[in-house]
Amino acid sequence: MENLFFYIAAILAVASAGSVILQRKVMYSVLSLIVTLLAVAWMYAMLSAPFLAVVQVILYVGAIMVLFLFVVMMLKYEKTEIQRFRPGLLWCTGLLVAVFFLMKLIYVVNRASSLTPKVATVPPDFGSIKSLGGVLYTQYLLPVELTGILLLVAVVGVALLSGIKK
Amino acid sequence: MLAADQYLMVGVVLFGIGVIGFLTRRNVIVLLMCIELMINGAGLAFVSFCRQTGSLDGQVFVLFAMVIAAVEIAVALSIVLLVFRNRATLDVDEMEVLKW
Incomplete structure (x- = not known):
């Protein structure tokens, strides 16, 4: 099956x-x-x-x-x-x-x-969410934080690129 | 349980199809989709190795890869829109301003 x-x-x-x-x-x-x-x-x-x-x-x-x-x-x-x-x-x-x-x-x-x-x-x-979250927020805490910063940079970059005029 | 090797092979084939498409197509949106294919092939390989070794690290990597793929596509597509507005083309062969 x-x-x-x-x-x-x-x-x-x-x-x-x-x-x-x-x-x-x-x-x-x-x-x-x-x-x-x-x-x-x-x-x-x-x-x-x-x-x-x-x-x-x-x-x-x-x-x-x-x-x-x-x-x-x-x-x-x-x-x-x-x-x-x-x-x-x-x-x-x-x-x-x-x-x-x-x-x-x-x-x-x-x-x-x-x-x-x-x-x-x-x-x-x-x-499962529980086991994955346990690894994510202990062993991989720094990468998670850095990913947050990366997302922020991407948001700013896309807003800049897609033409907010001064 | 089915041997996870077969899943691994599907991942490899997906990656290979992505490489073939990336090297043969010229529409920039199709190229971005081929990158997505490659990321998914690698992700499938990660998850199947995860299942084989009983460690969760690979799944965490796939999660990060998904986030980075989302970021990459958002930025890349807005660049594509800008290039299309300025040069009215999606063909990578015609995007040659930086060539010389």
Whole structure:
């Protein structure tokens, strides 16, 4: 049963990720990416990370992708890149490098995974808000504070960039 | 329980698709989405290693990565809007003011 759920999620994630880079209209890419993110959230939930799954849906699908949708709908960009598409030398090189990189990555990650010491089971509250918050506010307190400062800087920067005139 | 290795492979494939898209597409919004794909692939790898080793650190990293991705996209999209207002293009090949 769990196998079946995993394969559905995996096929959904990979197929819609392929669709993101193959669609010729940006709007379709954005909608495909939403499907990918939801499938990844599904896999987070199955990997005993329920809090991350919820945050993935709220933050990624609810905030970031809505931002993408707004920008895509705001910009009137008539020519699609496929209309002027010429697979030149640079494009082929890029594709070759990327495919080679993917092969190498699969090899390296396989090796790293076989070297990792594994535990059979995890405690039932693994990845819950309580356990994650406990780690977050003790061991990682300084990064949390710094993230707050980063968010503040981003808010100021975006307000400055998006044209508040003097 | 299914071996977490398979989740790891899905993460790697997502990352690879992101790299392929990043190196072959030219629309700047699609490039930003490919970055999101790569971040998610890395996140999936983090969480599956987490499940394998029984440690929570990876999940914390994924949480931080999500926040930083949100910040990055907010800033990047407002830069895209500015560039589009000034040069009326989304093609990275035509954004060449800093080239020389």
